[in-house]
Amino acid sequence: MSRTLLTGNGAAAWGARLAQVDYIPAFPITPQTEIIETLAQWIDTERMDSRLVTLESEHSMITAAGGAAATGVRVFSATSSQGLLYAMEMLYTVAGWRTPFVLVNVSRGLAAPITLEADHNDVMAARDCGFLQLHCANCQEVLDNTLIAYRLAEDERVRLPVIVNLDGFYLSFTREPVVIPAAEQAAAFVGPFNPSSIHFRASAPESQAVAVLGGAPYSYFRYELHLAAQNALPVYDEISAEFRTRFGRDYPAVDSYCAGDAELVFVMLGSFATKARAAVDRLREAGWAIGLVQPRLLRPFPEQPLQQLLAGKRGVAVIDQNLSMGKGGVLHTELAAALYGHPDAPPVLASFIGGLGGRDISDEEFFEIARVLQAAVDTGQTPPPRLLYTQDELMEIRKLQAIAHVERKELGGTA
Amino acid sequence: MTQTATTFRRMKDLPSTHLLGTGTPMCAGCGGLEALHQIYDVLGEKTVFVNAAGCMTLLSVYPFTPFRGSWLYTAMASAPAGAQGIRDALDILREKKGLPPEEDLEVVVLTGDGAAYGMGLSATSGAMERDLDFIYICYDNEGYGNTGQQYSGATPHAARTATSKGAHGFAGYKKDLFSIWAAHRPTYVATVIGAEPLDLARKIETARDLEGPRLIIALAPCPTGWDYDPRESVAIGKLAVRTGVWPLKEYRDGRIQHTRVPRERVPVEEYLKKQGRFAHLFEPERDETLLQELQAKVDAYWDSVEVQGG
Ligand SMILES: Cc1ncc(C[n+]2csc(CCOP(=O)(O)OP(=O)(O)O)c2C)c(N)n1
Ligand code: SF4
Numbered sequence: 220m221s222r223t224l225l226t227g228n229g230a231a232a233w234g235a236r237l238a239q240v241d242y243i244p245a246f247p248i249t250p251q252t253e254i255i256e257t258l259a260q261w262i263d264t265e266r267m268d269s270r271l272v273t274l275e276s277e278h279s280m281i282t283a284a285g286g287a288a289a290t291g292v293r294v295f296s297a298t299s300s301q302g303l304l305y306a307m308e309m310l311y312t313v314a315g316w317r318t319p320f321v322l323v324n325v326s327r328g329l330a331a332p333i334t335l336e337a338d339h340n341d342v343m344a345a346r347d348c349g350f351l352q353l354h355c356a357n358c359q360e361v362l363d364n365t366l367i368a369y370r371l372a373e374d375e376r377v378r379l380p381v382i383v384n385l386d387g388f389y390l391s392f393t394r395e396p397v398v399i400p401a402a403e404q405a406a407a408f409v410g411p412f413n414p415s416s417i418h419f420r421a422s423a424p425e426s427q428a429v430a431v432l433g434g435a436p437y438s439y440f441r442y443e444l445h446l447a448a449q450n451a452l453p454v455y456d457e458i459s460a461e462f463r464t465r466f467g468r469d470y471p472a473v474d475s476y477c478a479g480d481a482e483l484v485f486v487m488l489g490s491f492a493t494k495a496r497a498a499v500d501r502l503r504e505a506g507w508a509i510g511l512v513q514p515r516l517l518r519p520f521p522e523q524p525l526q527q528l529l530a531g532k533r534g535v536a537v538i539d540q541n542l543s544m545g546k547g548g549v550l551h552t553e554l555a556a557a558l559y560g561h562p563d564a565p566p567v568l569a570s571f572i573g574g575l576g577g578r579d580i581s582d583e584e585f586f587e588i589a590r591v592l593q594a595a596v597d598t599g600q601t602p603p604p605r606l607l608y609t610q611d612e613l614m615e616i617r618k619l620q621a622i623a624h625v626e627r628k629e630l631g632g633t634a
Numbered sequence: 635m636t637q638t639a640t641t642f643r644r645m646k647d648l649p650s651t652h653l654l655g656t657g658t659p660m661c662a663g664c665g666g667l668e669a670l671h672q673i674y675d676v677l678g679e680k681t682v683f684v685n686a687a688g689c690m691t692l693l694s695v696y697p698f699t700p701f702r703g704s705w706l707y708t709a710m711a712s713a714p715a716g717a718q719g720i721r722d723a724l725d726i727l728r729e730k731k732g733l734p735p736e737e738d739l740e741v742v743v744l745t746g747d748g749a750a751y752g753m754g755l756s757a758t759s760g761a762m763e764r765d766l767d768f769i770y771i772c773y774d775n776e777g778y779g780n781t782g783q784q785y786s787g788a789t790p791h792a793a794r795t796a797t798s799k800g801a802h803g804f805a806g807y808k809k810d811l812f813s814i815w816a817a818h819r820p821t822y823v824a825t826v827i828g829a830e831p832l833d834l835a836r837k838i839e840t841a842r843d844l845e846g847p848r849l850i851i852a853l854a855p856c857p858t859g860w861d862y863d864p865r866e867s868v869a870i871g872k873l874a875v876r877t878g879v880w881p882l883k884e885y886r887d888g889r890i891q892h893t894r895v896p897r898e899r900v901p902v903e904e905y906l907k908k909q910g911r912f913a914h915l916f917e918p919e920r921d922e923t924l925l926q927e928l929q930a931k932v933d934a935y936w937d938s939v940e941v942q943g944g
Binding site: 241242244268270272274275276278279280282283284285286287288289290291292294308309312419420421422424425426427428429430431432436 | 679680682684691692694695696699701702703704705706707708709711712713714715716717718719720722723724725726727730731733736737738739756757759760763764
């Protein structure tokens with residue numbers, strides 16, 4: 220065991236290395252590239268016994284990942300944003316094959332407009348495909364979740380691929396002290412991949428992923444997939460408990476901070492939740508009874524722990540780092556569905572959108588969210604969803620628009 | 635170029651036991667299935683077929699399969715990438731996990747022309763670039779058959795399809811996939827047709843005994859999409875070769891060789907008039923210009939072959 224300064228990408232690569240993955244189909248995309256470059260270098264210098272193949276697209280990359288996992292080897296892959304969406308058809312497909320492998324997604328906003336910085340619309344788009352989702356808040360979690368993800372994916376009761384999500388730039392390129400478990404300890408935890416019935420070999424011909432005719436067999440296999448994903452919740456609890464025993468780090472399906480005695484609660488995913496955590500400290504100093512609830516699992520959706528943690532709260536602010544066009548925040552919607560009808564459900568569940576394309580959420584904004592939430596609690600009126608944006612930001616964009624206007628005129632266009 | 639010794643000298647040398655099961659949902663007279671039967675007899679059951687969306691996807695419908703070996707359905711665009719994953723995994727299992735050699739499989743991609751000429755071309759190009767050890771079988775029915783025979787990159791000029799029903803049929807020209815594949819300098823590329831079983835068996839045998847990317851295009855007469863009586867499939871297939879419309883050839887070691895050069899080419903219209911998709915060239919009146927254009931294209935091809943001495 221050693222503590223080293225690692226980026227989130229470095230931590231993801233270490234996770235794959237410690238899980239002793241056999242096969243890495245790859246395709247580069249910012250901000251994921253450091254992961255595959257690191258792995259390639261370890262393989263080239265024989266520090267890792269694995270095969271890395273660069274495919275010609277993420278669609279092919281996920282097909283190859285599924286094909287290899289369906290043949291019975293341990294597979295790792297990584298992508299981001301446009302790459303995840305480019306692979307979308309195959310995300311659904313290989314989840315349907317019930318192939319256990321781990322895909323790291325380095326979250327990044329989606330085009331258009333094209334950007335490189337983080338938000339969660341990419342990973343939310345993969346919400347319904349059958350991949351489980353673990354969301355990381357810091358670099359240590361990236362490494363640890365990768366190990367946990369292999370256990371979860373390969374568990375006989377689950378057998379599904381898992382996405383480990385980390386935020387582009389905020390985690391991918393940020394160095395943090397990370398404890399790198401000893402190789403033997405990690406190997407003892409993850410264990411060897413036992414593919415059991417998953418294989419292609421001459422003596423045991425197998426037809427995988429065949430077509431079905433009609434809704435009844437189709438529904439049967441889709442229900443099975445859903446039930447397997449739901450099984451992953453108790454299985455996750457078992458695995459994370461074992462992880463805690465072995466490594467001393469605790470990763471409940473839903474994390475919380477100062478939530479016990481809080482009246483108001485922020486709900487957030489991923490690295491931006493650490494900003495909320497810091498804001499909770501300052502709000503507490505200012506006398507607010509406020510806390511944070513942070514799901515680590517998004518699929519399966521940890522309804523019960525969320526219901527318990529939020530029971531009796533007076534107001535909840537869900538801060539979504541994604542935007543479902545024409546609806547709003549995805550996590551807000553999901554949480555509303557999980558809480559609806561529960562006798563102790565908080566009466567106010569307000570929605571805020573922030574952090575799109577890496578946009579910061581400042582302390583003042585957390586204070587403002589708290590004030591809006593308190594007002595909603597006092598009046599019993601849930602406010603409409605808020606799109607966080609400051610006066611300064613608006614002024615900046617107006618300046619850019621003015622420049623664009625002038626440029627167009629100079630080029631002879633109509634204003 | 636040295637000719638590999640073949641076990642298939644005459645028709646009676648062809649396999650007499652047939653491996654692929656019957657009773658599949660393919661149409662009666664399906665030229666693609668005809669070719670696949672023959673191909674499977676040569677490749678055998680130590681194979682895993684990696685399929686892209688198309689008619690043949692319905693060969694394996696839960697819980698049935700006509701294959702004695704293995705099968706994986708992927709998606710329309712990425713069967714070669716599926717083959718990559720399986721091949722790499724089998725290699726890893728052999729190198730690291732003691733999978734005995736007799737457990738190994740030949741990885742065979744099976745797609746229609748829509749996937750091969752279009753959506754899956756980038757995945758195929760990638761597989762060749764990576765020198766993937768696999769066989770690619772494209773059954774070319776010259777359209778998106780499974781979805782109702784809309785035109786694809788493989789549709790020949792003037793053919794009527796579900797999306798080219800105008801007076802002159804399809805305005806585009808059939809893409810030269812053979813050359814596109816060969817330009818990657820893979821181990822082997824060949825064209826075959828089920829109606830010429832001996833030529834087909836020899837080429838599949840050649841492919842089987844080589845390593846690296848080996849790619850086969852089988853012209854697949856398609857009664858449903860080409861609009862003719864299923865019993866005509868073999869006759870139409872033979873005419874495709876005898877008219878020179880479907881050149882039988884192979885690429886190996888940087889050279890292209892024609893395995894059948896029809897000395898006296900039958901006029902192209904003999905091939906065309908048997909198919910409803912070309913009926914507008916003959917009725918209500920002969921479209922002389924188009925017929926001449928189609929004949930001229932075929933003639934020009936064979937003239938160039940003679941010049942090159944292929
Ligand atoms: C991504 C995607 N787009 C469209 C389809 C619909 N589709 C299914 S089969 C098919 C035709 C495939 O044509 P081809 O490869 O020529 O095979 P054939 O149907 O002729 O056997 C199409 C377009 C699909 N399955 N996937
Ligand atoms: S449509 Fe054509 S290619 Fe498809 S199964 Fe029928 S005959 Fe065969």
